[in-house]
Amino acid sequence: MSPISLKQEQEKLEDLYQYIFPYLLQTERVLQDVATRGKGMIPEIVNYVVQAGGKRLRPALVVLSAQLGGTQSDDPITVGAASELIHLATLVHDDIVDRAVLRHQKPTAAVQFGDEVAILLGDYLYVEAFSLLASLNDPQIVDLFARSTRTMCQGEINQVRRRFQLDLSLSEYLAFIDHKTATLMGAAMRGGARLARLSTDQATALGHYGWNLGMAFQIIDDTLDLVGEEGVTGKTLRTDLANGKLTLPLIWLREKLGAEEREKFLGFLREPTMENVQLIISWVKESGAIKEGLRQAANFANQANTALQSFPDSTPHKTLSAIAQYIVTRTR
């Protein structure tokens, strides 16, 4: 297994998914069914977010983890669809909370249908998710995703409450992204392991892969929020700055600055006008803070792959390794 390289040419996610394509196709069908069986406006608004695209990373993780454990059942499709619905529900609600207007090159659900409908849509997606999970008749599976969803809500509430608190420490930031992303990706891997009835040690190892992948994923996401292009990422950028959320590159830069420069920098952060946001971004780019973000993301991605070491070589194993590489070199 080769270590993560930041210079490697980016593979396409679709190519990585080739091996599990039939499973992901069936996942889409389950998501479609969720939309179709709703009444009134439901099919239209559920379809709007389900068909918007997205990487389907969580369903892929569930399926690959279960495959690594040699399972042949269709249960990973159900659990994968549920994990995607939970993810979509959090996106719909987070986009209201963050006042984002663009997601996957389209208006967010809140912009398209209004905050009120978006609140209820998120609720609907949550209920569908837990309904799918409960259909497997395995309380451990429900418990796994209930825990991580709780953690996500807690993390988001605490992040809202810490907005514009510019003394946020690196470890507080890491706790936020643990809650926001890493925990659910860990649960997706653990979910697959549970379906394959793997040993506790193996499930823990796969959970570590998912958690580290999630940490890498979110650091890259937060870095793209600073220096990405909306035309490429397809979502509203600089929302973190607008909402007073400190992310890794900003925290790293803050610590590097002398007292006088730091005051100036914090002043920009405190008042994220268009002009100040531009100044912050130039500063971040010149300082090497982006490189530091990528470096730390690559570290987590390497940790993810290390967690897979005890598993024999196989196509799902190779695919998971390639996904970790993809995560840190992606541009959207």
Add this chain to the structure above:
Amino acid sequence: MSPISLKQEQEKLEDLYQYIFPYLLQTERVLQDVATRGKGMIPEIVNYVVQAGGKRLRPALVVLSAQLGGTQSDDPITVGAASELIHLATLVHDDIVDRAVLRHQKPTAAVQFGDEVAILLGDYLYVEAFSLLASLNDPQIVDLFARSTRTMCQGEINQVRRRFQLDLSLSEYLAFIDHKTATLMGAAMRGGARLARLSTDQATALGHYGWNLGMAFQIIDDTLDLVGEEGVTGKTLRTDLANGKLTLPLIWLREKLGAEEREKFLGFLREPTMENVQLIISWVKESGAIKEGLRQAANFANQANTALQSFPDSTPHKTLSAIAQYIVTRTR
């Protein structure tokens, strides 16, 4: 069993609950635990809504239904607490959607903590609810409440979309309150029946009781929204008018009016200024529309009690009948 009377002196709900008091006390403990085991801000904000009060009608229905079936287990406490959490989650989100500021004599969660935190708080309560339900290891129970929660979300979305559509028919209104309230109360009764492993016929009868009770409850709620006093009901009133939601008394009055008067009435509804709201309310009071609301609520409450006829006389039976009487004579 005596028929529902609108003139009967109102019993206190606490007196009706006396027989199931130990169960409701344990329900409170479960709700407390949900708050306490959260991290960060969670205990404070969950406690805020859990301790705000409320009638605990859904937990009472689960317990009484299970008792009617002769069950001795503690499972009704778990299911009752879950049904209350679902109810609280919908209140927290509906109060954002309806821009309500007061609930149980206190600022709504949205006003107290901000819309963002309130959105995430509602999510947290939903997850806790389904987590509790799944802990019983009975997919039928999860399915029952997942269905009714889905129905609630669907109903609320469709109601948002029909705001200020002043041609709303009585049957559309009845469908809204079916979704908003009656379905969950039906599920509470069916949940108790499931825990007691009652026959399909018995479960259906108890479901009918709950559904009809919910219809009566919501018609009274909507009537109190028009003519109640905030000091007594403890919540923001006239939100239906402000949000362009037509309710039974308004629909009834609209149909009674001649063409000219109707245009005037609809004009007031279209622009719910403080002055116009006062005019609408006087009109509603004078017209007999409130009496009509109470009459129709009493009809549903009578239907609720009729559904109990096949069950032998017992304390839970008597209590359920008394609750139906309470529902239509309550002032808050």
